[in-house]
Amino acid sequence: MSPLVATTLLAAIPSPDRGVWMLGPIPIRAYALCIIAGIVVAVMWGERRFVARGGAPGTVTDVAVFAVPFGLVGGRLYHVATDWRTYFGPGGNPIEALYIWQGGLGIWGAVALGAVGAWIGCRRRGVPLPFFADAVAPGIVVAQAIGRLGNWFNQELYGAPTTLPWGLEIYERVDPATGAPDPLNGVAVDLTPIGTYHPTFLYELLWNLGVAALVVWADRRFRLGHGRAFALYVAGYTAGRFWIELMRTDPATTVFGDVRINVVVSVVVFAGAVAYIALAPRGREEPPPSDAAAADPEADGPADPSAADPSSADPSSTDPDAAAPDGDTCGDGPELTKAPVGKSRRSRGEPGEP
Secondary structure (H helix, E strand, O other), X not given: OOHHHHXXXXXXXXXXXXXXXXXXXXXXXXXXXXXXXXXXXXXXXXXXXXXXXXXXXXXXXXXXXXXXXXXXXXXXXXXXXXXXXXXXXXXXXXXXXXXXXXXXXXXHHHHHHHHHHHHHHHHHXXXXXXXXXXXXXXXXXXXXXHHHXXXXXXXXXXXXXXXXXXXXXXXXXXXXXXXXXXXXXXXXXXXXOOEEEOOHHHHHXXXXXXXXXXXXXXHHHHOOOOOHHHHHHXXXXXXHHHHHHHHEOOOOOEEOOOEEHHHHHHHHHHHHHHHHHHHOOOOOOOOOOOHXXXXXXXXXXXXXXXXXXHHHOOHHHHOOOOOOHHHOOOOOOHXXXXXXXXXXXXXXOOOOOX
């Protein structure tokens, strides 16, 4: 094997030969598995960070019940709205707007509508939304990174042709039964690439992991709170999405002439996130009260009314001249070893047994 051939074989990233496996009549799609894996990682890591910041265990999971479905719907709505010609234009099939398994989730819609779902869940649990958002921020961007692997399986979201060593090979996929081209559900029976392109999905994957590391570091270093950790994630992600979007060549909605709409959205959202970081309160807020504390009236103070209202306490517990039992006013007998009348643990303001 000549050095030129060896270099050619090694200087490329192969694509998977397929993105769908059939389990009997049931299609198992790699894109869906990547989305699910990302959600699991985001919830598990968010739960750990939420508890470490003083939140109640189980809160992130409960809020995710609302946030995840809202986010999926929002992501699909944004994709369809910004790429409506694919579904409603000439030759389009409107019913395919519901085929979420074929790819197409806009992160802006997912975050926006997912935040509405998170707000509903946080309201039900009595948790401030910014406190929750700071805890889950790095997990969300890691989930986005994992989701980009689904684009690799689908052979989508790549850039212009390239000869760089990390170029992505794209194969022609066909229906094995008929031989007809089928880019999404087909199989690459011939692994001769039809081209080598910039793996922009991989660039975004690596960038997102870097943003997650930045948020974790900054959160520890500066004790970010009041939504500033989440805003840092948004600013970091949009900064990367701006230059990565400029490298993509797949069809997209354009504005202001020939500018891809996601480039414009990245600039606007980045500016908003930076402004929020600058204007939001410094420091970290107090954690919300746990469910147990809210349910236990003794958690925030004694239950004995006499402790809250000294005037209702036994006079002998507050009057130093009150007569001691048996007429002993000096109090130098064994009576001193006992708690004075009215000075139980509860009346001294100490919490008693729950």
